[in-house]
Amino acid sequence: MANTVFIKLRHRVQVKPEALVTLGQVAQIAATDGGLIRRLKAIPLYRVQPSDKNIVIIDMMQVVRAVLDVDDSLDVQMVGPSQTIVEVLYEKRRFSTVAFILVWLLLFVGSAMAIMNFHEDVSMQKVHRYLYEVMTGQSVDKPLLLQIPYSFGLGIGMVLFFNHWFRKRINEEPSPLEVEMFNYQQAIDQYVILHENKESMRQLDDA
Amino acid sequence: MTTLEILLVVFVGFAGGLAVGTGFVAFLVVLGVIPRLTQLTKTVKRIHAYEWSAIAGAIVGGWISLRHPVWQLSKYWLAPIGLLHGIFIGMLAAALTEVLNVWPILAKRIGVDDKIVILLMALAFGKVAGSLFHWVYFVDYFH
Numbered sequence: 001m002a003n004t005v006f007i008k009l010r011h012r013v014q015v016k017p018e019a020l021v022t023l024g025q026v027a028q029i030a031a032t033d034g035g036l037i038r039r040l041k042a043i044p045l046y047r048v049q050p051s052d053k054n055i056v057i058i059d060m061m062q063v064v065r066a067v068l069d070v071d072d073s074l075d076v077q078m079v080g081p082s083q084t085i086v087e088v089l090y091e092k093r094r095f096s097t098v099a100f101i102l103v104w105l106l107l108f109v110g111s112a113m114a115i116m117n118f119h120e121d122v123s124m125q126k127v128h129r130y131l132y133e134v135m136t137g138q139s140v141d142k143p144l145l146l147q148i149p150y151s152f153g154l155g156i157g158m159v160l161f162f163n164h165w166f167r168k169r170i171n172e173e174p175s176p177l178e179v180e181m182f183n184y185q186q187a188i189d190q191y192v193i194l195h196e197n198k199e200s201m202r203q204l205d206d207a
Numbered sequence: 208m209t210t211l212e213i214l215l216v217v218f219v220g221f222a223g224g225l226a227v228g229t230g231f232v233a234f235l236v237v238l239g240v241i242p243r244l245t246q247l248t249k250t251v252k253r254i255h256a257y258e259w260s261a262i263a264g265a266i267v268g269g270w271i272s273l274r275h276p277v278w279q280l281s282k283y284w285l286a287p288i289g290l291l292h293g294i295f296i297g298m299l300a301a302a303l304t305e306v307l308n309v310w311p312i313l314a315k316r317i318g319v320d321d322k323i324v325i326l327l328m329a330l331a332f333g334k335v336a337g338s339l340f341h342w343v344y345f346v347d348y349f350h
Contacts, residue, residue, distance in 0.1 A: 136279065
């Protein structure tokens with residue numbers, strides 16, 4: 001009876017530039033024969049080239065072909081994702097502290113301006129004065145007793161929404177920001193799976 | 208006013224209120240502030256009570272702004288109201304940046320995935336500073 005191997009591709013792996021991607025890197029392998037697993041793990045699949053930029057897709061069919069080339073008596077069972085995203089990690093260009101401080105200040109000033117324009121846009125000063133009058137029967141020019149707690153509340157509300165104080169204590173669910181980053185990464189992965197994989201689409205003028 | 212005119216005015220008022228009310232609810236739903244609060248406090252079961260609290264707030268607010276009552280309460284009641292008011296607006300603002308997908312794109316573009324919390328703080332502090340500046344100083348010169 002033919003030897004059965006189960007191969008499960010990983011979702012995403014990172015390699016160095018010019019690396020030789022082997023089956024062991026991109027997949028988990030299960031079989032009854034330990035020696036066979038070792039042999040399969042060493043199968044070279046792809047040599048990363050500079051022209052690949054930073055994403056290479058290894059397709060399931062490519063893996064099956066490579067395994068059958070080594071031993072065509074094997075019964076290959078693929079499970080899990082049908083491709084692996086290989087991310088080529090080039091030397092990370094350091095994000096300089098100066099640039100970071102600039103971005104920080106940009107967000108700080110921009111956020112301050114945005115809230116001031118919002119207050120004017122909705123005539124909040126008028127509403128606050130009116131509320132002061134409703135509550136106390138007196139009218140004042142600057143109802144700071146309402147407005148200073150309001151200002152601090154703004155910051156607390158933003159932090160609360162993004163769940164940074166209560167992270168450990170209240171719950172271990174991911175924060176909206178983490179979920180959002182995850183969704184964005186998923187969308188990018190979906191895109192590269194289709195667009196960087198030459199096998200996944202065939203156009204009319206292709207041979 | 209004839210009966211017809213009264214009916215017409217009632218109809219117009221009711222239709223206007225309906226449109227504004229549905230818009231308000233749609234806004235709250237899109238931004239997802241209430242689900243976020245239930246998730247933070249683990250009170251998902253009470254979500255209907257929260258819905259009614261938003262509705263009651265809208266009705267009380269509408270009544271105050273249209274009828275101009277005067278209550279003669281201590282002015283110190285305004286401090287907790289201001290704080291709650293601020294937290295709510297802060298959550299709306301945070302939710303808006305989330306809906307607009309600002310953060311993931313910013314993090315990817317300039318490659319600061321690990322420092323995103325510090326940038327988030329820039330936004331929060333900017334809001335606090337801008338708001339304090341506005342009320343304490345800026346209004347004297349603008350109005």
